[in-house]
Every structure is written in C-alpha cells, then in structure tokens.
Amino acid sequence: MKFDKEYFNIGRLDLLSYQDTPVHRLDPRAKVITTLIFILAVVSFPKYEIAALIPFFLFPVLLISFGDLPVGFLIKKILIVSPFAVLTGMFNPLFDENSISFFTLTFSAGWISFASILLKYTLTISAALVLIATTSFPGMCHALRKLGLPSLFVSQLLFLYRYLFVLMEETMKIVRAHDMRSFGKQRMQSHTAARIIGSLFLRTVERAERIYSAMLSRGFQGDVLSLRQERIHSTDILFAISTIIVIGLFRWHSLPVMLGTLIQGAML
Amino acid sequence: MSHHIVEFKDVHFRYPDGTDALQGVSFRITHGEAVGIVGANGSGKSTILMHMNGYLMPSKGSIIIGDLELTRHTRQEVRRKVGLVFQNPDDQLFMPTVLDDVAFGPLNLGMSPEAARQRVHEALKTVNCLGFEHKPAHHLSGGQKSAVAIASVLAMEPDILVMDEPAANLDPRSRRALINMLKTFTHSKIIASHDLDLILDVCNRCIVIRNGIVVADGLSKTILSNETLLEENNLELPLSLQRR
Amino acid sequence: MHMADALLSPAVGATFAAGSLAAIAYASKKLKSTIDDKTIPLMGVLGAFIFAAQMINFTIPGTGSSGHLGGGMILAILLGPYAGFLVLASVLTVQAFFFADGGLLALGCNIWNLGVYPCFLAFPLLYKPLLGNSTSHKKILIASLISAIVGLQLGAFSVVLQTLLSGRTDLPFNTFLMLMQPIHLVIGIVEGFITAGVISYVRNVRPELLEQVMQTRPLDAKISIKKILIAFFVLSLVTGGALSWFASTHPDGLEWSLAKVTGKEELSGQHGEISGGLKKIQDTSALFPDYTFKSNSETKESGDASWPGIEPGTSVAGIIGALLVLGFVFLAGISIKAIRKKQSQS
Numbered sequence: 001m002k003f004d005k006e007y008f009n010i011g012r013l014d015l016l017s018y019q020d021t022p023v024h025r026l027d028p029r030a031k032v033i034t035t036l037i038f039i040l041a042v043v044s045f046p047k048y049e050i051a052a053l054i055p056f057f058l059f060p061v062l063l064i065s066f067g068d069l070p071v072g073f074l075i076k077k078i079l080i081v082s083p084f085a086v087l088t089g090m091f092n093p094l095f096d097e098n099s100i101s102f103f104t105l106t107f108s109a110g111w112i113s114f115a116s117i118l119l120k121y122t123l124t125i126s127a128a129l130v131l132i133a134t135t136s137f138p139g140m141c142h143a144l145r146k147l148g149l150p151s152l153f154v155s156q157l158l159f160l161y162r163y164l165f166v167l168m169e170e171t172m173k174i175v176r177a178h179d180m181r182s183f184g185k186q187r188m189q190s191h192t193a194a195r196i197i198g199s200l201f202l203r204t205v206e207r208a209e210r211i212y213s214a215m216l217s218r219g220f221q222g223d224v225l226s227l228r229q230e231r232i233h234s235t236d237i238l239f240a241i242s243t244i245i246v247i248g249l250f251r252w253h254s255l256p257v258m259l260g261t262l263i264q265g266a267m268l
Numbered sequence: 269m270s271h272h273i274v275e276f277k278d279v280h281f282r283y284p285d286g287t288d289a290l291q292g293v294s295f296r297i298t299h300g301e302a303v304g305i306v307g308a309n310g311s312g313k314s315t316i317l318m319h320m321n322g323y324l325m326p327s328k329g330s331i332i333i334g335d336l337e338l339t340r341h342t343r344q345e346v347r348r349k350v351g352l353v354f355q356n357p358d359d360q361l362f363m364p365t366v367l368d369d370v371a372f373g374p375l376n377l378g379m380s381p382e383a384a385r386q387r388v389h390e391a392l393k394t395v396n397c398l399g400f401e402h403k404p405a406h407h408l409s410g411g412q413k414s415a416v417a418i419a420s421v422l423a424m425e426p427d428i429l430v431m432d433e434p435a436a437n438l439d440p441r442s443r444r445a446l447i448n449m450l451k452t453f454t455h456s457k458i459i460a461s462h463d464l465d466l467i468l469d470v471c472n473r474c475i476v477i478r479n480g481i482v483v484a485d486g487l488s489k490t491i492l493s494n495e496t497l498l499e500e501n502n503l504e505l506p507l508s509l510q511r512r
Numbered sequence: 513m514h515m516a517d518a519l520l521s522p523a524v525g526a527t528f529a530a531g532s533l534a535a536i537a538y539a540s541k542k543l544k545s546t547i548d549d550k551t552i553p554l555m556g557v558l559g560a561f562i563f564a565a566q567m568i569n570f571t572i573p574g575t576g577s578s579g580h581l582g583g584g585m586i587l588a589i590l591l592g593p594y595a596g597f598l599v600l601a602s603v604l605t606v607q608a609f610f611f612a613d614g615g616l617l618a619l620g621c622n623i624w625n626l627g628v629y630p631c632f633l634a635f636p637l638l639y640k641p642l643l644g645n646s647t648s649h650k651k652i653l654i655a656s657l658i659s660a661i662v663g664l665q666l667g668a669f670s671v672v673l674q675t676l677l678s679g680r681t682d683l684p685f686n687t688f689l690m691l692m693q694p695i696h697l698v699i700g701i702v703e704g705f706i707t708a709g710v711i712s713y714v715r716n717v718r719p720e721l722l723e724q725v726m727q728t729r730p731l732d733a734k735i736s737i738k739k740i741l742i743a744f745f746v747l748s749l750v751t752g753g754a755l756s757w758f759a760s761t762h763p764d765g766l767e768w769s770l771a772k773v774t775g776k777e778e779l780s781g782q783h784g785e786i787s788g789g790l791k792k793i794q795d796t797s798a799l800f801p802d803y804t805f806k807s808n809s810e811t812k813e814s815g816d817a818s819w820p821g822i823e824p825g826t827s828v829a830g831i832i833g834a835l836l837v838l839g840f841v842f843l844a845g846i847s848i849k850a851i852r853k854k855q856s857q858s
Binding site: 003006007009010013014035036039040042043044047050051052054055057058061062064065066068071077078084085088089091092094095096110113116117118120121124125127128129131132137140149150151152153155156157158159160161162163164166167168170171175187188189190191192193194195196197198199200201202204205207208211212215220221222224254255256257258259260261263264 | 514515516517518519520521522525526533536537540541543544547549550552553554555556557558559560561563564565567568569570571572573578579581598599601602603605606608609610611612614615616617675679680681682683684687688702705706709710713714717718721829830831832833834835836837838841842844845846848849852
Binding site: 014141210 | 318321323344347348350351352354356358359360361362363364365367368371372373375376377381384385402403404405406407420421424
C-alpha cells in the first residue's frame with residue numbers, strides 16, 4: 001500500500017511541475033540558485049534563533065500562491081517528515097543544560113533550539129518542494145548542466161527520470177502479485193525480496209538492451225545531443241536579484257524584532 | 269529514389285547461445301511495397317527485423333539495403349535509410365521529452381538545431397501529435413506513445429519503414445488511426461505482426477516464416493485466406509475473413 | 513540515515529556538497545573516456561531500478577521491523593566503482609527532489625555518506641579483495657556482509673560527525689554514536705544479505721547476463737588504492753583545517769556540547785563512559801591546530817553566539833513581531849490565491 005502512495009505522490013509532483021504559471025515560466029537556473037541561497041540563509045541562523053526565521057515563510061507562500069500549487073498536498077508532504085531531523089532535535093530539550101526563564105516559566109533552552117530546528121526544517125523542505133513542483137525535472141537538469149554539472153551525470157539523471165515511472169509500475173505489479181498470494185503473512189520476507197529484486201534486475205538489463213538497440217537504430221554514436229536553448233530573460237534576473245536582496249535583508253535584520261519593538265514603543 | 273530494395277540472400281543467423289534463428293531466408297522487397305511478415309512465435313520474425321538495420325549481422329549469406337551491402341562499415345549508412353519501430357514504445361522513447369526524442373535521430377544525422385526542429389515539426393504533424401513537444405513520454409497514453417515513436421523514426425526521413433507489432437498495445441480506436449496513417453505512407457513498409465487483419469489492411473504482400481525459413485511469399489489476400497497454411501504456422505484466418 | 517538541512521550548518525553542508533560534487537566530476541571524467549556506449553542506457557535504467565527496488569519493504573528476520581535495499585554495494589559490484597557511484601548519486605538526487613527527504617543542501621552529505629564509502633572504499637578495499645576470483649555463494653555472502661557493514665558504519669559515523677560539527681543539536685557524541693552505530697550494524701547486515709541474495713540469484717538464473725554487465729565496465733576499473741588513500745588523507749587535512757577554524761570561531765560546535773557534557777552531573781549513570789570516551793576524543797583533537805575550548809565570556813562577545821542571552825524584553829518584541837509577520841505572510845498568500853482563481857475563472 002505504501003508503495004502505491006509513494007508512486008501517486010511522485011506522479012502528482014511530476015504533473016504539477018509541468019503547469020504553466022508565472023513561477024513555472026521562470027528560468028530554472030534562477031530558481032535553483034535562489035533556492036540554494038534561501039536554504040543557506042535559513043540554516044546559517046544560529047541554534048536558538050526563532051523570530052528572525054518567520055519572515056522567510058514569505059517565499060514559499062508567495063511561490064505556492066503564484067504557482068497555483070495545492071497547499072493541502074504540500075502541507076501533508078511536509079508533515080510526513082523524514083524522522084531524522086525531528087528525532088535528533090528531539091533530544092535537545094533533554095541534553096541542553098541551559099535554561100530560560102520566561103515570565104514565570106522556566107524550561108530548558110533545548111526547547112528553543114528544537115523549535116528552531118523544526119522551523120528550519122519546514123522552511124528548507126518547503127523550498128525544495130516548491131522548487132520541484134514549479135520546475136520540470138528535465139528543465140532542472142538542463143539548468144544544472146548549464147551551471148556546470150558534468151554532462152554524463154546529467155544524462156544519467158535524465159535517463160533515470162524517464163524510466164522512473166516505468167520501473168515503478170513494473171515493480172508495483174510484481175509486489176501486488178506477491179501480496180495477492182501471501183494470504184495472512186503481512187510482510188514480505190527478505191529472501192523473497194532478494195528474488196524479486198533479482199528478477200527485476202534481469203528485466204531491467206534486458207530493457208536496457210532494447211533501449212540501446214533503439215538508440216542505435218536512430219544513429220546513436222556515443223553522445224546524447226540536445227536541442228535545448230533556454231535564454232535568460234530580464235524577468236528571471238529581476239526575480240533572482242530581488243529575492244536574494246530580500247533574503248539578505250531578512251537574514252541580517254530580524255524583522256519581527258524590529259516590528260515588535262516598534263509596537264512596544266508605540267504602546268508604551 | 270528507385271533503389272530502395274531490401275534483399276535477403278540465403279541469410280543464416282545463430283544467436284550466441286546456439287539458437288539457429290535463421291536458416292536460409294531469402295526474399296526481395298522493392299520500392300514502395302508494403303509487406304507483412306507473419307509466423308509463429310519464435311519463428312524468426314524479430315530476428316529478421318533486427319537484421320534490417322544492422323543491429324544483427326548475418327552469420328552466412330548477405331543482405332542488400334538500397335545500394336549497400338550490409339557490413340559493419342555500412343551499418344550507420346543503412347540506419348539512415350531504414351527506420352525501425354519497436355514493439356514497445358517505452359523502449360523507443362528514451363529521452364526526457366517528446367521534442368528530445370523526435371529530434372534525437374535528426375541531430376545524430378548531423379543536422380543543425382534549426383533543421384532538426386523543422387523535421388520534428390513535420391514528423392509530429394504527420395502523426396497528429398503537434399503540441400506534445402514538451403511533454404514527457406510517461407504523460408502520454410499508449411496510442412500517443414506509439415504515434416510519437418513512429419514520429420521519432422519518421423523524422424529521419426527513412427526510405428524504408430520497418431515495424432514490429434505496431435498495434436500490439438493499442439485500443440481499437442488508436443489501432444484504426446494507426447492503420448489509416450500507415451496507408452498514407454509512401455515508404456516501403458515491412459510489418460511483422462500477429463494482427464493479421466492489420467496486415468490484410470495495410471500490406472498487399474505477405475511472407476510467412478517458419479523455423480527460420482520462408483515457407484510462403486505472395487499476395488496477402490491469397491496467403492491469409494489459406495486456412496491450412498495458416499494453421500500450420502500457429503495462425504488462423506484474419507477475423508474479418510472468418511464467418512461468425 | 514539521511515541527513516537533514518535543518519541540522520546542518522552552512523560550512524559543514526557546503527564542505528560535503530563540494531566533496532560530493534568533486535567525486536561526481538571525478539567519476540564522470542573517468543567514465544567518459546572509457547565507457548562503452550552500451551553502458552549509458554544501462555546506467556540510466558539501473559538507476560530507475562534501484563529507485564523502485566528501494567520501495568520494496570520486507571521484514572528483517574529477528575527484529576520484526578521493516579527494511580529496504582540501499583543499493584550502493586550492488587551498484588558498485590555490477591557496474592564498477594565509478595559508474596556505480598554515479599548511478600547511486602543520481603538516485604539520491606532524484607529522491608532529494610521528489611521526496612524532499614531531508615533537503616537539498618543535505619544531498620551533498622547524503623551522496624558522500626551513502627555513495628563514497630560503499631563505492632570508493634568498501635568495494636575496492638574490502639569486497640574485491642575478499643572475493644577474489646571466486647564465485648562461491650558463501651564467499652559472495654561474506655564479502656557482501658563485511659563490505660556492507662563497514663560501508664554503512666562509516667556512513668553512519670559521518671552523519672554523527674556532520675551533525676555534531678554543525679552544532680544545531682545537543683546530543684552528546686557518545687550517546688549519538690550509541691544510537692546510530694548499532695542500528696546501522698543491523699541495516700548493514702540486512703544490506704549484505706540482500707546484496708548477496710540478488711547477486712547469487714542473478715548468477716544462478718542468468719550468469720551470462722551478469723558477465724555481460726560486468727564486462728561493460730571500463731577497463732580501467734582497477735582503482736589505485738594509493739590514490740584513494742591520498743585523496744582521503746588530503747580531504748581529512750582540508751576538513752580538519754577548515755573545521756577546526758570553524759570550530760574555534762563558532763563555539764556552537766562540537767566542543768560546546770562536549771563542554772556541556774563534561775560538566776555534567778545529571779548523566780551520572782553514563783558519566784564514567786562518556787567522560788572516558790570524550791577524553792579520548794579530546795586527546796585526538798589536540799592534533800588539530802587552534803582547537804581550543806572557548807570560555808563563556810568570549811562567546812558572549814562573538815556576534816553569532818549560540819547563546820544569545822535571551823532577555824525578556826527582546827524576546828517579547830520578537831514574539832509580537834513574529835506573529836504579525838506570520839499573519840501578514842499567510843494573508844498575502846490567501847489573497848493572491850483568491851485573485852488568481854478569479855482571474856482564471858473570468
């Protein structure tokens with residue numbers, strides 16, 4: 001069952017990435033670079049920072065809105081977290097010996113750093129999801145190639161992507177066939193898995209053989225050539241520069257503290 | 269223009285594991301002919317097809333494609349003339365998008381990007397798939413994939429079109445669209461298939477293969493109404509000729 | 513285990529990302545000149561195969577929990593270290609995008625932890641020598657087990673180091689190790705068995721296929737062990753230098769948690785082992801230049817101090833401001849969505 005769900009999720013993200021919105025139309029290079037700078041800025045905050053992280057939510061929110069992305073689906077993806085960040089951060093309240101007093105409450109500073117980790121996690125994961133949901137994977141790969149990634153590796157990524165869904169369907173069929181014949185026994189045994197994986201491997205090698213012959217029959221001589229010619233437009237540059245500037249501002253000036261102090265001052 | 273001959277002269281082929289797949293195949297197909305190749309599973313149909321673009325080389329005998337005899341040196345040249353469409357479009361469409369796939373052939377032929385784009389446009393137009401350029405293959409339906417696979421071969425403007433079970437995974441409507449499209453092509457057509465009705469519709473000549481040799485070669489309407497011959501080869505009458 | 517962006521500091525993340533990129537560039541260059549044309553589609557489809565195969569969950573005998581294939585060892589065995597590494601790196605990259613598992617910066621760490629150790633260390637230094645020219649199932653199993661276990665132990669240890677050096681968590685080194693290594697020992701055993709199982713199965717059913725695949729490896733597949741060791745030596749010098757600089761200027765690093773833990777009374781039960789273990793680490797770290805413990809007073813002066821000395825005043829302001837900003841951001845999002853919806857309907 002879990003397999004089906006994963007497959008569906010990947011398929012949905014993949015479909016989303018081919019939509020046509022202002023965000024989708026931005027050059028992939030601009031999006032990749034700004035996302036990386038965003039992530040670096042977020043993780044560069046010190047251990048106990050919380051307030052200054054909040055304004056960063058502006059980016060994923062804006063991109064989701066202008067990119068017509070389904071909010072519920074993305075939130076669900078973020079919540080089904082990779083446990084590692086949470087599990088490790090969870091120990092902070094236990095092991096951090098500093099404590100904080102807040103009005104009348106005293107608690108371990110580890111709670112603050114744990115909250116910081118959770119915020120950073122949400123921000124970085126959202127940034128990655130938004131990037132892939134608004135940029136088709138082939139587009140991303142070509143951007144990475146233009147940015148310097150070796151072309152052999154990029155070809156590898158593109159081939160993988162192309163056959164990802166084919167292989168997943170093939171695997172799903174085998175797994176389903178197994179599940180239908182394993183009355184009672186809940187999960188697959190490891191030796192069965194080894195055999196299934198082995199036979200999948202054989203089918204994959206045979207498929208590679210056929211693909212190679214198809215490539216040869218269309219004149220393949222070793223180089224995978226491409227037609228792509230993406231040109232950078234002024235909108236892309238504008239987007240990238242303005243985003244980076246705002247990220248910089250948010251990183252070095254805590255907007256919430258500024259706002260809050262203003263209000264406090266106004267109230268007093 | 270008039271020398272698009274495909275000639276097999278006493279071709280033998282043995283697979284590395286020892287199987288004698290072809291044991292003296294001979295036939296001659298001339299320009300513009302539409303020929304069906306039929307036979308039981310394992311009779312050698314696919315092996316014959318794979319020789320036509322030099323993917324396999326005969327152990328004995330010779331093959332002439334156009335003006336060229338098929339050798340290791342002439343293989344690349346032969347592939348310009350012969351377009352081979354495989355049974356499973358997923359094996360044939362291996363690039364990230366339709367545009368990339370259909371442009372693959374022209375670019376490998378050494379064409380400039382602009383010329384390649386032109387070929388892509390024409391090929392997609394022929395198969396009624398204009399507008400799919402930026403879609404990845406896994407977003408297409410079975411019929412669309414088949415059509416794009418054919419386009420990817422047409423873009424090389426081959427003289428001879430060879431197809432292996434072209435309608436195998438198509439629903440009736442896509443199959444009909446395919447048949448209609450094939451009837452408009454002026455290339456020489458060589459089609460291997462179990463779909464005898466398709467062969468009857470598209471090919472006016474038919475070759476029957478059994479155990480690696482040609483056992484019959486003649487007009488489709490003659491061969492495909494010969495019940496005895498068909499049954500000897502694990503086949504039966506095309507459905508359109510059977511009485512209900 | 514997959515590393516996560518949220519636990520990384522930019523320095524650690526960037527260092528390992530650079531390392532992984534260098535490894536990818538190196539492997540690509542090596543392959544480009546020697547690779548068989550046929551291997552290109554094979555690598556691609558095998559990547560998709562590993563991706564799909566990783567989604568097959570099975571029970572681990574004895575523990576009852578579920579496991580799945582990693583694939584690093586299988587890829588290295590089948591395709592050789594360079595191609596195996598590239599395929600694994602491509603699988604991790606696609607996973608980073610479609611599963612957003614951990615993040616994009618962490619991809620650099622993951623490729624290093626899960627790719628470099630199995631393909632460039634465990635395979636040439638353990639699997640190949642252990643197996644030699646033998647084709648016996650028993651030898652395959654032993655070689656697979658040992659290489660998988662060692663490869664994964666190294667990977668797990670890397671994760672611990674990367675987390676600790678980033679300084680976002682407070683897990684003490686020893687506790688962390690005690691958690692990570694045993695788990696990955698079990699994972700390594702499972703991986704070894706599955707790897708051997710798949711290789712043996714294929715060898716039984718279609719041995720010529722296995723030969724065929726392994727023949728497509730570049731002739732230059734023998735890695736010079738000397739080169740590997742030199743590379744690792746250089747890398748450890750560089751990271752040691754970079755990280756020690758980093759650690760000395762940013763107290764929220766390894767020694768911070770070390771300092772905290774050594775002053776510990778609460779962890780009385782483990783006190784003896786921890787301080788013993790830590791003492792060993794401290795001794796080795798003495799080899800790094802400028803690797804000192806910062807006193808509390810110094811940390812209060814450095815701008816990026818992990819201990820910001822939260823005063824109630826600024827923190828209340830921070831909270832008010834944060835809530836305001838949050839509200840504004842979501843309002844903006846909702847209105848934009850509503851406007852776009854109206855636009856598309858009209």
